[in-house]
Amino acid sequence: MGMFNDFLENVKAVAIEFGEKANDIYDVTKLKAVKTRISNDINKNYKSLGNKYYILNKGGKLDGADFSKEIATLDELHDQYDTIVKQINELKNLKRCPVCSKPQNGDKPFCADCGAKL
Numbered sequence: 001m002g003m004f005n006d007f008l009e010n011v012k013a014v015a016i017e018f019g020e021k022a023n024d025i026y027d028v029t030k031l032k033a034v035k036t037r038i039s040n041d042i043n044k045n046y047k048s049l050g051n052k053y054y055i056l057n058k059g060g061k062l063d064g065a066d067f068s069k070e071i072a073t074l075d076e077l078h079d080q081y082d083t084i085v086k087q088i089n090e091l092k093n094l095k096r097c098p099v100c101s102k103p104q105n106g107d108k109p110f111c112a113d114c115g116a117k118l
């Protein structure tokens, strides 16, 4: 649950960068920005996991040390990363209007956004 909130925070932060509401986030550029943030989070968490390991090992306290929280966080971040990559690919494969380039659903003859012939 906490991690899902972190994910929403990433989406919100990117939306703010683009000066828009989080609801308007679904286009490739914005999803790529979310992907970058998740990737940075992954690196941050690997670093913190490495730090914990290093400090415990140096202090001779590695036996019985619990890394399950850090591992779970990284698992969750990797899941988020895979999800966002999938979303980006789905969006890239959508048919787009030749005039306004908004993605179009189904086989309608006209663009749902600008009315141009598809």
Ligand SMILES: [Zn+2]
Residues within 6 Å of the ligand: 097, 098, 099, 100, 101, 102, 111, 112, 113, 114, 115, 116
């Ligand atoms: Zn259009």
